[in-house]
Amino acid sequence: DTGEKRPALIPATPAGLNRAAELLRAGRLVAFPTETVYGLGADATDDRAVAAIFAAKGRPQFNPLIVHVPDLAAAHSWGLFDDRAHDLATQFWPGPLTMVVPRPANSALSLLVSAGLDSIAIRVPNHPVAQAILRAAGKPIAAPSANCSGAVSPTTPQHVLESLGDRVDAIVTGGKCMVGLESTVIDLTGPEAVLLRPGAVLPDEMERLIGPVRLSAGDPTAPKSPGQLESHYAPNAAVRLNASSAEEDEAFLTFGPDRFVFGGTTRLNLSLEGDLNEAAANLFSHLRSLDQSGARRIAVMPIPEVGLGMAINDRLRRAAAPRS
Numbered sequence: 001d002t003g004e005k006r007p008a009l010i011p012a013t014p015a016g017l018n019r020a021a022e023l024l025r026a027g028r029l030v031a032f033p034t035e036t037v038y039g040l041g042a043d044a045t046d047d048r049a050v051a052a053i054f055a056a057k058g059r060p061q062f063n064p065l066i067v068h069v070p071d072l073a074a075a076h077s078w079g080l081f082d083d084r085a086h087d088l089a090t091q092f093w094p095g096p097l098t099m100v101v102p103r104p105a106n107s108a109l110s111l112l113v114s115a116g117l118d119s120i121a122i123r124v125p126n127h128p129v130a131q132a133i134l135r136a137a138g139k140p141i142a143a144p145s146a147n148c149s150g151a152v153s154p155t156t157p158q159h160v161l162e163s164l165g166d167r168v169d170a171i172v173t174g175g176k177c178m179v180g181l182e183s184t185v186i187d188l189t190g191p192e193a194v195l196l197r198p199g200a201v202l203p204d205e206m207e208r209l210i211g212p213v214r215l216s217a218g219d220p221t222a223p224k225s226p227g228q229l230e231s232h233y234a235p236n237a238a239v240r241l242n243a244s245s246a247e248e249d250e251a252f253l254t255f256g257p258d259r260f261v262f263g264g265t266t267r268l269n270l271s272l273e274g275d276l277n278e279a280a281a282n283l284f285s286h287l288r289s290l291d292q293s294g295a296r297r298i299a300v301m302p303i304p305e306v307g308l309g310m311a312i313n314d315r316l317r318r319a320a321a322p323r324s
């Protein structure tokens with residue numbers, strides 16, 4: 001060991017990005033920003049590095065990881081793309097869309113990445129820091145959200161530090177994530193396209209290109225994606241949804257004009273103007289802040305179930321789900 005202080009905080013400068021890429025090539029764990037959330041990256045072809053991701057997060061081994069590559073050409077090396085996958089990639093990559101496609105036989109990817117499934121989840125992130133790291137690393141990078149399994153996803157380097165501490169070798173400090181919610185995940189392994197996780201790429205936008213998409217992600221009794229365990233994104237405080245006012249001992253997460261709603265020891269607004277993009281970008285950091293205010297319960301105002309609101313409500317329902 002070098003005796004270096006862990007985690008190393010690496011600035012998003014050209015030299016820093018090269019150092020991050022070197023650490024990844026050496027089998028280390030490096031957290032870095034994407035446009036959605038911070039990812040906990042490791043070389044997806046290195047079994048030990050991938051195993052270290054599961055250990056650092058306390059993630060169940062049956063929950064597979066997303067492989068990140070810089071472009072569609074690189075994605076072709078790791079997944080089998082049909083016309084639908086190709087059309088979606090052309091339209092939405094780089095961007096907040098993950099596609100689950102068949103995994104080629106004799107792939108060099110660690111089997112742990114797919115958690116024993118014969119499919120692989122692939123994404124091309126749209127963030128200059130992620131792009132630079134992926135290109136410099138020259139390897140596919142497995143990267144789940146950089147938080148402990150089941151907890152709130154990180155949208156700032158500070159969140160990563162609070163969540164993973166010295167269980168990560170380095171954190172690339174690239175500021176706040178613009179989207180703020182994890183990527184949309186769509187399963188293209190069967191004849192029917194299935195939405196596994198709602199995100200910023202909306203079902204209608206995909207249906208315009210590839211026809212009907214089955215929305216199964218909202219159905220907690222049919223978790224097609226191993227990661228869609230019901231309780232997830234959970235702060236320490238209990239979460240109460242669709243609150244029109246807050247009790248005196250609750251923190252209050254509001255949405256839209258909130259001057260005339262009542263209660264709440266501490267109050268944070270997701271978007272005063274009722275803008276869903278702004279609300280998504282603020283969701284995880286506001287949940288963390290309210291948690292840190294010490295309240296034992298967080299009341300949440302209703303969010304409209306339209307557009308990005310579907311993805312926000314998906315995360316909120318899981319945050320509010322009974323904990324095991």
Ligand code: TXA
Pocket residue numbers: 034036037038039040063064065066098100114117119120121123125143144145146181182183185196197224225226227228
């Ligand atoms: O926005 C994102 O997607 C972020 C950033 C870092 O890219 N990553 C992320 O990874 O959210 P993670 O591991 O927290 O979520 C991956 C999701 C899980 O629900 C997992 O079960 C699902 O994708 N998944 C991965 N591989 C799969 C596969 N082969 N079949 C079905 N679902 C899969």
Ligand code: MG
Pocket residue numbers: 144145153182
């Ligand atoms: Mg996650």
